[in-house]
Amino acid sequence: MDSGSGRDRLAKQIAGEIATSDRPGETIRKWRTDFEIAQSDLAAELDVSPSVVSDYESGRRDNPGIGVVNRMVSALLAIDQRRGGRHIRQHARVISAGFDNDIVSDLREFSAAVPIERYFEAIDATELAPGSQETVVGHTVIDSIEAITRLSSEEFYRLYGQSSNRALVFTNVTRGESPLVAMRVVNPTPNAVVLHGIEPEDVWDRAADLARVDGFALGATTQELAAMLDRLGTQF
Structure with a gap:
């Protein structure tokens, strides 16, 4: 486009x-x-x-x-x-992907592959489980409630299934259970998943186990979203 x-x-x-x-x-x-x-x-x-x-x-x-x-x-x-x-x-990328901004608030490609450890540092995320891959080439920020309640099954698979080599950041989460369970039926899995707005100790106690089974790195951050996106824009 x-x-x-x-x-x-x-x-x-x-x-x-x-x-x-x-x-x-x-x-x-x-x-x-x-x-x-x-x-x-x-x-x-x-x-x-x-x-x-x-x-x-x-x-x-x-x-x-x-x-x-x-x-x-x-x-x-x-x-x-x-x-x-x-x-x-930023908004044009989301529109071109076919999703409303209320569902996908940010979709970007990084200028080069970014080590997941460095990505987590940039967004002040605590690693809860290591992944089998070392880098991400972009990320997608998804409102978990909007995605679950508004997307059709086809749209849901398309959004989650386009996540290969990327990080998925889920906002509007309480414990992270719903998005992580939903991802179990989608392939390919992302290289990293971030639960936004939740303290590490409040994350669902099975979340790290699911991440290890599916091979993606899992992190949690409470960094304010706008500040997080601005910081990513200057670093990557």
Whole structure:
């Protein structure tokens, strides 16, 4: 997928999500903060005062029409493009893979194979079980609850089955039992699995055993997700 078509598809997705939202202001704010753009920067791009953006996001102004929505989306993408296009590329990769951003929040390829030990260090993960492979070439961040409840069986197999030589990072986990059990029926297995937002001592007590049986490295981290992704972007 070329960068132009990826950006166009992303623009349509964001605009559609805002236009159909019950709380469009909150959805605008979600995308603005996801793109790490200040209200003042978005306002400057739109040539309005910051209070206008604030009023839309807080709901003090009437729901924005499609013209306003399209201008806001174009402004977000234009700002990100000038800054190097990191967020555009990130979201476009997810869209090209055929999954919603609520399910797959990050999908990236690293510039070179990364030792799993170094990957775990970068995301401040504690290793719970060693793997049979030494490196990962990319990672996929998956909301475990959204994946289990929203994906069809075919989509589920496609998402998990595209994980060869990668790390799968599962967010929204309590103990890690559900994603690890679900992975038992999917081939090939990833080189590494990370349970995000959970302390090592709170991980399901059979998790490490399953990881050893299936041959992937298992880690757990509580590092804040946005900070973790930013750190990976600068290192890999």
